[in-house]
Structures are given as structure tokens and as C-alpha cells.
Amino acid sequence: MLHPAWQRRAYPVTFFTTAPLEVLQAALAGAEAERAAALAAEGGTAVPVAEAAVVPAAPAAGVMEAKVAAAQAQAQAQAQAQAAAQAAAAAVEGLQLGGAEQVCALPRGLAKSEAELLEIESGEPAEGELSLLSGDTLSWLQGAPPLRLRTTELVHFDPLNTPLLGALPSAVRPGDAVLYPGCGSGLLGLLALRTGAASVHFTDSLASAVDLTATNARVAGFREGRNWTAQVSDSLPTTDYRLPTTDYRLPTTDYRLPTTDYRLPTTDCSLLTAHCSLLTAHCSLLTAHCSLLTAHCSLLANYEPR
């Protein structure tokens, strides 16, 4: 696939699509041809853009035909729109965010970890590690020691978010105290420290992520307590929203559910009939309860503090 911003560069994708496999493969082949042409124009060598690791669902016979036609038409329209966008991007060169060399590799097969998703052209990909060494977007990191992070299957960095890394130098100011919720492997916070932040407070709901971040921060040479702190937080930061308290009181009713001291009869049908009557009466009372509660809800919904 072509990156929506970078246009001519490939980036890893996961397809959530109901399109038939042939349509998907045709789109990939088109993207591949475009990229090969672009590379040839630059004097480079074309490499395969993607291997589609798709597990197609079995389509119902006959049902998919219309969808295939629609998807093909849509793919054609998208290709045209993409070509127009490419032309526009080429006309306004300044809008290009840069190359994607640092995240160029597409997953071969079903990627399970960050390290499998990311492959560094200028270095050897390491199992369970994410290395950020080069690339136009991260050119501001060049010359600095490589930052190597441990990652796990539960802690991802989505390559789609690479532009955020590129934006860090303009987002972080020297001496900043940074709060980094949802820190994962700690990547953004550690890069913030690299760009001049004074301190970063990492939090994550996953204890394993906080541990991972702490390990990565220590390995990167940042001083715990001074440069960074890390803490597990229970959940998303939640709101302190409360129901407005008022002097409103639920109307108390003086009725009570009838208590019965009867026992289930085992033999007598007439008693069963009596039971049914009692149960029906109970139901009526419960229905009345429900009406009262509904009325309460309406009052609460329309309540305006005085």
C-alpha cells in the first residue's frame, strides 16, 4: 500500500476488508508496479512491496459477484484518486513528510511482534528489538547513539505512528517535564528525553509495559528519579463526573410487596390456581414499581439545579 501522506512509499498494513482476495492482490500489484516505476525513475532497484497474508473467508456462492464488481469499481476509483493525489503531492514537494526507510519492510506472513513489523534497512533486525537508526523522518536522530528498545507482543509501536516520532523535535522543548500515559515500551518518552526534555513520567495500565519501559530507560542510560519515573496506573484516566446532588428525594411509597406464607402445593390444582393469582398480583405490583422508577428517571433527566 502507498502511505497516505508519503504517497510513493510503502508501509506495513493490516487489511480489514471484505473485498475478495483477487481484488486485494490486484490493488497490491498495482501499488507494486507504481513503486517499481518510481524506483526505476530514481535509478533504484525494485523490491516486492508486499506479500498478502490473507485468510479469505469463504464467500457465499453468487452473493459475492456484485460485491466483486463494486470492489473493482471502487479500486479503480481509488487508483485514480491516488494518482491525482500523487500528482498533487509531486507539485507541492514541501508537503512530503519524508521517506519511510526506517519502517520500509512489510510483514512477510503474519507479523506478531513489533520487531517483525519493523525492519531497518541500514541494520540487521533483531528479534524482539526495535532499533531506530536512520531514515528521513528520524534524521534528527542521526549522529546520536542508536536507541534500542525491548518490545513484547503486548507492547506495540504501530509503524503508522512514525510521523509522530518525526514531529517530536518540534513538540518537545528543552527542559520540558513530560507526562506520557500509555507508555508501552517507552519509545516516545525516551526520544523526548533525547530531544531535550528534562524528565518524563511514564504510566501504563500494564505492569509489564511499565517494567519494560523502566528497563529500556535504564539501558538507554537515563537516570531513574531524575530523568524519569514510571508508574502503573489502573486504567485510562477517568473522569470525576458525578450525578448532580440535589435535595430531590425519591418518593417513598408505603406499599409493600405482599409476603405470602404459602407453600407450593404438590397436589391440589385449585391451590395452583390461587398461586397463579397471587403471582399475577405480584407482577402488577412490580409493574407499578417499574412505572414509579421510570417516573423517577424522567425527573432526574429533567432535573435542573436551582
Add this chain to the structure above:
Amino acid sequence: MSDLRAEFTDAPQYDLLLCNPPQLAGPPALGVARPDRYAGPEGVDYYTALARLANTALKPAGRVALMQTSLSSFAAVRQ
């Protein structure tokens, strides 16, 4: 384990709120499958929380750096 809110009862102390928020939108069942990425039906739950967090945790003129992708609803985030 501590509640994140408890950390910010004092005066705001941060210059920058940095986040790569979960923003996967979809049915709640998706949250069971991918709790690390799921952010409610419109993918904006974390944004809402971050906005409130920014109010309590950031100093005046504090900044927020995050990235939104098309996984979440742009209209809902703007709102």
C-alpha cells in the same frame, strides 16, 4: 497500583502531554480482543480522557503531542 487521577491532585506540573493513544473503534467485543488498542465505539474514549487529563496535569501554556489516525472518528475527536 494507583489511580492516575491521584497523581494530579496537586498543582499542574507538566509542560507536555505525550501520547500515542489507543484509537481502534468498533464494537465492545473488539476491546476484549485488543484491549491495548481499543478506545470505544468511535475510538475516542482515550482522547476524551486525555483532554481532561491535560486540564489537570498541564501547566498553563502546556502542550499536547499525539497522533490521530483514521482508525478513530475524526468528527468525534473534534467534538
